[in-house]
Structure formats: C-alpha cells, structure tokens
Amino acid sequence: MRFARRGTRAILAALALPLILLILWWVLTADSESYYLPPLSEILAAVDDVWLRSDRLSVDVLPSLLRLFAGFLLAVVMGVALGVAIGSSRRLRAFCEPVLEFLRAIPPPVLVPVLMLVAGIGDTMKVLVIVSGCVWPILLNTVEGVRAVDEVLVETARCYGLRGPARLWHLVIRSASPQIVAGLRQGLSIGIILMVISEMFAASNGLGFSIIQFQRTFAVTEMWTGILLLGLLGFLLATLMRLFERRALNWYFGLRQAQRGGSR
Amino acid sequence: MTSTLTAPARASRAGAASRAARSTTLLGVLGFATFLALLEVIPRTGLISPDYLPPLSRIGVALAELTGEAGFWTAITDTVQGWFLGLVIAVAAGIAAGFVIGTIPVLREFTASTIEFLRPIPSVALIPLAVLVFGTELRSVLLLVVYAAFWQVLVQVLYGVQDVDPVAQETARTFGLNRWARIRHVTWPTALPYVLTGVRLAAAVALILAITAELIIGAPGLGNEIGVAQSGGAVARMYALVIVTGLLGVAVNLLARRLERWLLSWHPSLRREVAA
DSSP states (O other): OHHHHHHHHHHHHHHHHHHHHHHHHHHHTTTOOOSSSOOHHHHHHHHIIIIISSSHIIIIIHHHHHHHHHHHHHHHHHHHHHHHHHHHOHHHHHHHHHHHHHHHHSOGGGHHHHHHHHHTTSHHHHHHHHHHHHHHHHHHHHHHHHHTOOHHHHHHHHHTTOOHHHHIIIIIIHHHHHHHHHHHHHHHHHHHHHHHHHHHHSOSSSHHHHHHHHHHTTOHHHHHHHHHHHHHHHHHHHHHHHHHHHHHTHHHHHHHHHHHHHHO | OGGGSOHHHHHHHHHHHHHHHHHHHHHHHHHHHHHHHHHHHHHHHTSSOTTTSOOHHHHHHHHHHHHTOHHHHHHHHHHHHHHHHHHHHHHHHHHHHHHHHHHOHHHHHHHHHHHHHHTTSOGGGGHHHHHHHHTTSHHHHHHHHHHHHHHHHHHHHHHHHHTOOHHHHHHHHHTTOOHHHHIIIIIHHHHHHHHHHHHHHHHHHHHHHHHHHHHHHOOSSHHHHHHHHHHTTOHHHHHHHHHHHHHHHHHHHHHHHHHHHHHTTTSHHHHHHHHO
16 A cells, blocks of 8 residues: 555656646747747647658658667777777776877867768768767776776686686676766767767758758747657667666676675 | 885885886877877878878968967857856756755655656757857857756766765754755765766866857857868868867866866865875
8 A cells, every 4th residue: 555655656756847847838838929939739739740741750860860870889899899908908008098088088079070071971971970979988988997897806717717708708898887888878978969960060861950951941840849859869768778777787786786785 | 905015015016106107108108199190191191181181290280370360269268168157057057956956855756757858858959949049149059058067967966965974964963053054064075076076077068069059050169160161171270170179178177177186185085096
C-alpha cells in the first residue's frame, strides 16, 4: 500500500512540472499575436504537416542521423585506439600531451570552414567535422582511464600470463570503461551540436539545414516545429546513451555501491 | 611507506622524480616541435595541397599581419565580451537556482525530470530563434552562451549540495546555526569544488557557443572573421584565426584551473597535491 503510494508520488513528481509548463505555454500563447511566438496549438498542429506528411523525415532527418552515427562511430574507434596507445606508454603520453591540449582547446565549430576547404560541402565534410569534434573528449578520457588502471590488477594479470588482445579487452578497456563512457557522453553531445552547425553553415539537406531554411523564409511556425524536434532528438539520444551506460557499467555501479556500503 | 626508506634512498628517489619530470617536459617540447614541423612539411611535399593547408610559415606571416590590424583586436574583444558576460550570467543563475533547488527536497523531486529533459537540448537549436528575435546583436550570442553554460553549472551545483556531510549538517544545527548560516558555512564550502568544476566546464562550452554564434549568425567576433576569411579565400588568414581561437581556448582552460587552485587552496584534495 505504502509502496504503491510512493510510486504514484514519483510519477506525479516526474510529470507535474513538465505538464504545468506545457499548459502555461499553451495558455499564455493561446491568442498570441506575436510574430515570433505563435500559439503552441498552431505549432503542434503544424508538426504533422511539416514533418510527418512530407518526405522530410527521410530526406532531412535520416541523413542527419546517419552522418552523426558515422562520425560518432569513427570518433569512438579512433579515440579509444589512440587513447589506449597513448595511455599505456608514459613516453608517448609526455610526447603527445601538449599537442593534444592545444588541439582540444580549439572550439570544434571553427573546423567547419576549415574542413569545407578540404572536403567540400558534402557528407564527407560533415562526418569529418563530427569526428574532429567528438574525438577529443573520448581520446582524453580514454588516456586518463588507461593511465589509472589499478596496479594490483596489472600485476595480477601478468602473473596469470594474460597478454595480447585478452589483456587489452579484459584488463585495460574494462578498467578504463567508466572514463571511456564519460567521454562518449560528452562526445555525443558535441556531435549533435556539430551535426546541426555543419548543416546550418553549408548544406542542401539535413535537420539543421531545414530549420535555418524555415528561419530565412520567415516560416516561424515551421521553424518552431524544427526546434522542438531537435530538442526531442537531443533528449532521446541522451536517454539512449544513459541506457547504454547502465548496461555497460552495471558491474562498476555495483562495485562502487559495495565499496561504499562496505566502508561504513 | 616512505618513512622506512633510508636518507640516501629517499634522495635518489627525489632525484629520479625530478629527472622524470625533466624528461616529460623535454618530450612535450619535442612533441610540439614535431607537430609544428609536420604542419610546415606536409603542405610543402604536396601531401595536402598548400591551397587547403598553407605551410606553417605562411600562417605565421598571416598571424603577424593580423596582430597589426585594429579590427582583429576588436574581434577578440567582442568574442571575449560575449563569452565573459554569458558565463557570468550562467554561473550566477546556475548557482542561485542550484542552491534553491538543492536545499529544498520537494523542489528537487519535482524539477528533476524537467532538468533532465531540458539539459540535453542542443543550444544550437535556438540559433534560428536568436536570429529572428535579436538579429546579429550581442544578445543573440548571450542567449546561446547562457543556455549552454547554465546547465553545466546547475547540474554540478546540485551534485555539490547533495554531497553535504549529514553529520556536519546536524552539528551545525546543534550549535544553533540558522538556515542562512548553515548554507554559508556548511553547504557552500562542500559545494564549492563542484561549483568550480561546473564553472570550468561552462567556461569551455561558453567559448564554443560564443564562436559558433559568431560563425553561424554573423555576430561580430573571431567566428565571424573566420567565416569572412573562408568565403574570401584568405586561407592562411583563416588558419591564423583558428590558431588564435585555440590559444583563447587554452587561456580559458588555464584561467579556470588557476581559479580553482586559488579558491580551493584550503581543500584537502589540493593540499595533498602540494604535499606530495
């Protein structure tokens, strides 16, 4: 009984404020004459026309997501591979660190015009932009994670003769995975930003392109639907990332809890 | 462990440590020199066409020319201004909201889902709205910078406020500290390291968004200069500007870390670092 009540309360807590905000938005803009702020009812009504009933989902949204996916995946492979290499060797780390610190500090959006020169305005450019922005948090977090592998585990692995790919997978990557996943999370949110920016700067399709196109043609209601869609996309991708994190790091959360419980 | 070492052993270990530190610096300098050399050699050999990546020396010349232009310094000032104002607003709002939400459990419970929903919305989604409402004014830049940086601060502050030691809280209550005094003397010092982590993250994000806003919206600043140089075919100049943004990024990181050291010199985590 009490359990059920607590469950209701949790649901209430999760839904109350979002609902209040939505209702406020709906009511306050209900007879809005403002050019920039059309009524929410109109925006929601337009979603159907703009996104669902046209081919925009396959022409604009899908290519955007595919580019994001390709860029992110490439960045993960490069970041983890380089990160393991750099993190495992003290000399290599000392050699690379200042350069990495500098490259990481360059705000990734400025690479859009740079890569446009090299790779034109096609898909290659956009994927490269996404890779060049995502790779740094993944790389640097992997380096940190690999560097901090438990000495005792390293010695133990040596005693048991663990080497080669098995050592890499079961010892190095596993130990570094909390940091690697933190890097993935940061990388993904930068990747979304770069996906949008690269399309806003120069493109002929994509989510960012269509939103900026709506703005340039003063189609304000359509623009708002695009903003909402992009917001929803950001939220969904972050949720997926969190589900992945739960799954991949289940052992780690358990370990941490056990350590905390044990020390008390 | 160290107390069991004999004096000579300890001395030789210290010697080894300083030797290691020296070789690290040396390797770092060597690494950077290699990087610069590659930037000079690769375009000269034609591996990447010099039209796309001019040799470093030519970028250097462009950089030297830039420093002689008044417009360049105005652009830097504009960028730094947008970054700084946005960061200050975001940090102030983030700390205030974080403390209010964090110290009142009911608020925390009822805002959690909304924060989780709003936080991952990419701030670049607001670009078209900013353009329509504010045009290329500073306010456009501020809207994007504040939105992006605010969540970084807020989330860290919430973690920090949650981290307060219950025993310390109870002790303060026993000593008759009122709500305000407890926040000032118990919660604030606990949360400060988290706040500063939030500020460091927000500072980096704010710079990215300030330059993005200039690049895409065309607000005055370094981002806009890069766009202009690119569309005008001034390739070396564009690379010089990119390097300047990188240096600005390094400066922002160093500044944030310096601030952290300065404000947390009393904190055990830093004291241990100094002692070691």
